[in-house]
Every structure is written in C-alpha cells, then in structure tokens.
Amino acid sequence: MTLPRLHTTTIGDGPAHVVFVHGLFGQGKNFTAVAKAVQDLATCTLVDLPNHGRSDWTETIDYPQMAEALARVLEEIGRPACLVGHSMGGKVVMRTALDHPELVDRLMVVDISPAVGLGSSFGPLFEAMQALPLGSLESRRDADRLLSEGIPNDTVRGFLMQNLRHEQGDDGARHWRWQMNLDLLERELERGISDWPESSKVYDGRVLWVAGEKSNYVREDAAPTMRRLFPRYVQVTIKGAGHWVHSEQPEAFIATLRHFLQLE
Known part of the structure; x- marks a missing residue:
C-alpha cells in the first residue's frame, strides 16, 4: 500500500x-x-x-x-x-x-x-461549500457572504474559509479553490469517515x-x-x-x- x-x-x-x-x-x-x-x-x-x-x-x-x-x-x-x-x-x-x-x-x-x-452535522457544510461559485468569486468577503446563507455561524464559517485559497494556476491566472479534497471527503463521509x-x-x-x-x-x-x-x-x-x-x-x-x- x-x-x-x-x-x-x-x-x-x-x-x-x-x-x-x-x-x-x-x-x-x-x-x-x-x-x-x-x-x-x-x-x-x-x-x-x-x-x-x-x-x-x-x-x-x-x-x-x-x-x-x-x-x-x-x-x-x-x-x-x-x-x-x-x-x-x-x-x-x-x-x-x-x-x-x-x-x-x-x-x-x-x-x-x-x-x-459525522454525517448529520457535517452534511450541510459540504452542501454550502460545494455550492460556492469558485469561478466567479471576486473576493474572500464575497465568499463569506455567499457561504453565510448555508453556514450562518461565523466561527464555523471562518474555520472552513481557512481552506479557501486564491492561487495562480497553470494558465498564469489566479483561481479560487478549496485546499482540501472536498469531492472525496463528501463521497466518503458516510463510509470511510463516519465508519x-x-x-x-x-x-x-x-x-x-x-x-x-x-x-x-x-x-x-x-x-x-x-x-x-x-x-x-x-x-x-x-x-x-x-x-x-x-x-x-x-x-x-x-x-x-x-x-x-x-x-x-
């Protein structure tokens, strides 16, 4: 392995x-x-x-x-x-x-x-992060505002936003992305993580x-x-x-x- x-x-x-x-x-x-x-x-x-x-x-x-x-x-x-x-x-x-x-x-x-x-409490957090339109974000303030609709708790939202990165891609332009492997973590929440x-x-x-x-x-x-x-x-x-x-x-x-x- x-x-x-x-x-x-x-x-x-x-x-x-x-x-x-x-x-x-x-x-x-x-x-x-x-x-x-x-x-x-x-x-x-x-x-x-x-x-x-x-x-x-x-x-x-x-x-x-x-x-x-x-x-x-x-x-x-x-x-x-x-x-x-x-x-x-x-x-x-x-x-x-x-x-x-x-x-x-x-x-x-x-x-x-x-x-x-962990599914019952973490599921809504996945939904809110996956719904964030990374391609059209203008700023971290913009991301915070959009996330607040699904994650009203300021402390939890601030914790999650520590994973939001604005970095230069292979095309030379800067892009927003989640630093964690969000797709895998959501897919494995009920099995590999909650189990x-x-x-x-x-x-x-x-x-x-x-x-x-x-x-x-x-x-x-x-x-x-x-x-x-x-x-x-x-x-x-x-x-x-x-x-x-x-x-x-x-x-x-x-x-x-x-x-x-x-x-x-």
Missing part, C-alpha cells in the same frame, strides 16, 4: 513529544496556539491528515490508511509520543494506538466516540477522553466500546464547550492537556 505523505510543522523543543491531529475540514495549524502553550513541556508536531492542508490527496480514505500514514510520522520522531486527536483525528489516533502501541506514550481523544458518525472499523486489539496506555459539554459526540452508549479498547481511559468534560473544544474553551483545554502531559 502506497501511503500518502503527511505535511507536518514542529513547534517548541520541550522534553516530551506531542502530535496533534485535526478533524474533518481542519489543518495542523488549527492547534498552533495550543502547541505554543505547551511547548515548554513538549516538542509539538502538527499534522495535516491526507486530503487536508498540504498533505497528499488519495483516491479513497479510511482509518487504517490514515493510521498507517500517521505511524510513519511517529517512526520518524523516534520515540513514543502523546497523540492528541480531535473529531475525525480522534478516530485516527485511536486506530494508531491500537495498531502501533509501541509508538504511543499516551492518548488524548477530543470529542468523538468510536462508533459515532469505525472494528478491532480486537487493546491499547493499555493512558487515555484521556475529552468531551465538550454542549456536544453529543461523546455518548454514554460508546463507553463500553471505549473501555474494551482502552481499559485505562478517564473521561473529562469541558464546561461551556461544543464540538470544537480546543477553540471554544482554549484555557480549559490547555490546562487539561498540561496536566495530562505531566502524569507519571
């Missing part, structure tokens, strides 16, 4: 090592502020998953593939790392820990459960399962599966946070991560 190349950025030079893995529509740079806040404790690697940011695009997408690509990054680091994964990235780091426990020092899974899909491939493996290292108080992605009915796969997990709920815990309640999230990194 040919694995996609993952783009990474390194921040800090602390004694531990933390690898941050974003969710659907995200990029490694989404964790820049968090990484800077813990760089005294850890060297931080920010990863762009396949079909996102500056990483390679693929023809299909699933968690075993993404976990193997992430494992190659961990092998290059050369020592076990703390993995922090949000949403889709949380599923990636869970699978990586199960398949390659020797590469993982500890695991922080942020606002996602193993068997919980959780069953595993009989167990990761017995430290696991912190972080939920947003206002989110419904960490569900009680997923707890038995979490306990079977990750018997040492502990759950923490961040008050006032929705699904994007690290951006909605950054101080609480950073404090939680700092405490987790310092556990012996």
